Amino acid sequence: MINDLVQIAQAATLLAERLPQSGVIALAESVVRHGRIESTEARAAILKVLPTPGFRDVSGSFLDLCAALGGGVTPEAVAATLVTAASADAVYREQQNVEMVWTGPEMSDAPSRSTEQAILEVLDSARDRLTLVSYAVYRIPRISEALVAAASRGVRLRLIVETPNRIEGQGEYDCLRALGTAVESVAVVYHWPQDKRTKDETSGKFGILHVKCAIADDKKLFLSSANLTDYAFTINMELGLLITGGDLPRQVERTFDALIETRNLIRL
Numbered sequence: 001m002i003n004d005l006v007q008i009a010q011a012a013t014l015l016a017e018r019l020p021q022s023g024v025i026a027l028a029e030s031v032v033r034h035g036r037i038e039s040t041e042a043r044a045a046i047l048k049v050l051p052t053p054g055f056r057d058v059s060g061s062f063l064d065l066c067a068a069l070g071g072g073v074t075p076e077a078v079a080a081t082l083v084t085a086a087s088a089d090a091v092y093r094e095q096q097n098v099e100m101v102w103t104g105p106e107m108s109d110a111p112s113r114s115t116e117q118a119i120l121e122v123l124d125s126a127r128d129r130l131t132l133v134s135y136a137v138y139r140i141p142r143i144s145e146a147l148v149a150a151a152s153r154g155v156r157l158r159l160i161v162e163t164p165n166r167i168e169g170q171g172e173y174d175c176l177r178a179l180g181t182a183v184e185s186v187a188v189v190y191h192w193p194q195d196k197r198t199k200d201e202t203s204g205k206f207g208i209l210h211v212k213c214a215i216a217d218d219k220k221l222f223l224s225s226a227n228l229t230d231y232a233f234t235i236n237m238e239l240g241l242l243i244t245g246g247d248l249p250r251q252v253e254r255t256f257d258a259l260i261e262t263r264n265l266i267r268l
Contacts, residue, residue, distance in 0.1 A: 004069040008078060012085035015062050017217060018128050019055055024086035026050065027059055028079035035075045038067040054156075093219070096246025101224055104237035115226045116233040118242045119214055120146055126155045126216035131256055133160040133211045136227035137178040143228055144180050151186035159189045160256060160265060162209045178228075190265040212240075213252060221249035 016024050026049045036042040043063050047056045066078050102112035113121075123130065123146040130150055151157055159179070179187075197206040214222040224240025226232035243249060259265045 004073050005077065005081070007069065008066055008073060008081050009085070011062050011065050012081045013088070015058060015082070016085040016089040017219075018058050019050075021086045021090050023050055023055055023059075024082050024089075028082040028086075031063075031075045031082070032079045037063050037075060037078065043067075093245055093247060093250070096248070097244045099242045099244075101222070101240035101242050102238070103226060103233060103235075104239075113242055114233070115224060115238050115240060116142065118240065119143065119222050119224075119228075121242070122214045122216045122220045122222045123147060123150055125220055126150050127153065128217050129156050129158070129253075130217075131158045131160065131213075131215045131253055132228075133209075133213050133256070134228040135162045135208060135210050135212065136229055137161065138228070139230040140178070140228050140233075144183050147179075147183045148186060157183075157187035158256075159183070159187045160209070160211075161189065161191055189268045190260060191268055192264065193266050196264050196266075215249050215253045218250040218253050220244050221252055223252075 012024075015027075019027070027046070030046040030049045031037065034042045034045045037046070043060065046063065047060055050056045050059055066073060099118070100112040101115055101118040103115040120142065123132075123143070130147075132147070147157060161179075192209045194206055197208075199206050212224050212227055214220075221243040222240065223243070224238060226236065226238035226240060232238050256265070260267075
């Protein structure tokens, strides 16, 4: 019995990392309301409270585990475990750590992480979802390799880049070519279409997507002046932050969610 509860607790902890707290609480309430987790009908009814197919898929796997452990674990025990996991995850997210990220002359009295080291930490930490945003992408084989490795772990990759086609009067890199076909084949790629950009009426120039950041699982956020280029990792002077925990990674992720939902960012 205790071993069953340990397995459920471990699975609930992973679920709380993937779902918003409100989703985990709603799932717990639905489990108590419908009971009989082993019933196909009850399982379908329980999952209806979740808003997206992705949330329903991972929650369905959790319910399948609970059902497989037999009738010794009650719906109330499952719900209690879910609520506990959601509460613990909320506390963890509030414990924010911020580190300086730097490329440039070595400064012995200013401890910091290197730019490439910090972004690779974010990419390597992802277990469910990864969003990467950059204006310029050029000569970054280690980043491309880390993205492909993340996809092989089952991480959902979302890349947001400056348009791969040249905007008149502006000389950006061809981001998709620089990322490579291996990355393009495993990622969902978005860009900011020209008809959604603000235009300067005097010069006739359009705004550019100048954001540089990476977010892993709503838990880690890399935010920097650095583009994804070899020079940004080696010879430039670049400053950024690596934020672990707290609510800021989630806020940034939700900002890009909203831009996609409103079609300010369009899938290529």
